[in-house]
Amino acid sequence: MTGLSRPLIILDVANSGLNLSDAITVRRDRDIPLIKGRLNAMARRAARALEVKIRAETASDFGAETIALGRQTPALIFLGQSSPLFLSLQAALTARGISLTSALTRTATREYLTDRRFTAALLDMTPTDRDSRILDQFAPGDWLNGLPVVALIDGHAHQPGDVRSILSQCDDIIECQDSEPAFVDRIVDLSEKYLVAIPLQPSAATPAGAIDRITGLFSRRFLEVHLERQIAIADTRSESLSVMTLKLIGDQRADTDALASLARCAQDLMRETDCAAVVEPGTIAVSLPLTTYRGGVQLAKRIATTIAEEDRLAELVLNWRVVEKRAFHTAQTFLEAGLTGPFMRLEAA
Secondary structure, three states: OOOOOOOOEEEOOOOOOOOOOOOEEEOOHHHHHHHHHHHHHHHHHHHHHHHHHHHHHHHHHOOOOOOOOOOOOOEEEEEOOOOOHHHHHHHHHHOOOOEEEEEOOHHHHHHHHHHOOOOEEEEEOOOOOHHHOOOOOOOHHHHOOOOOEEEEEOOOOOOOHHHHHHHOOOOEEEEOOOOHHHHHHHHHHHHHHHHOOOOOOOOOOOOHHHEOOOOOOEEHHHHHHHHHHHHHHHHHHOOOEEEEEEEEOHHHHHOHHHHHHHHHHHHHHOOOOOEEEEEEOOEEEEEEEOOOHHHHHHHHHHHHHHHHHOHHHOOOOEEEEEEEOOOOOOHHHHHHHHHOOOOEEOOOO
């Protein structure tokens, strides 16, 4: 009655093989502990879909008539080591116009995510040899930057507690014991769905008033207008929303090269739902939907670690500040709160 949808959980005790992306299918008793995590995943997908919608509306306010995805076919990254699934999947998906790239280590994954944009990650959870996995203590928000994660499992096999913990963080789960065409069709369907659910990113086609041409980020005015919509959604859905501010110090505030380097570093580590803009000389503000103060601090620390580890960024000197939305905030006061008050020195934790 209020216009909010309610999650649907289907008990498929007949094991009819239902694969519904907008509902949670429970086939076995051991699937029940995953429900909480699966509900959280549905909430993330809903938030992502809303961000796609309102970012297009904000762009329209600035005169953007069309939204270019930047790529017209899905690109997937495969996380798993020495998996027998990879080659057969790669061949089947390539035949359908979907690229599949394998990443064997966390380092390789980070490099791929820096160099390319992917539609989703396929997480291979079918091997029984736990020592061969690269995903112990898996936390997609920490090193996949919010990329949708689809877990591939053997539904007939018992999943130990650590695997169930990982599955509870995934956006979708596909059981691969079914015939190959069935689960490949499922991957194709999800890939196409995730492809159209990518929020508008700044590009050369973005209207001049919406973009900062030096960094390629959005402009302050764009962020102010967009924050109004993000605040309205956060209030309606009782969800968290934060703003993270990164500020260059001293002479670097006027250094356009330093600001461009900071922008590239931040973009590589942000989720596609995060909206970054240049708001003052040498200062970048990022709105973080569905993110608490603690989540914003974690992102700032990841940026600090990256800066500390890369020689090309070692000369950057900057401070950070994170503010979580309160009930009294408007778009202007929320952004101003992120620009004033005490800043923290950006040091690697």
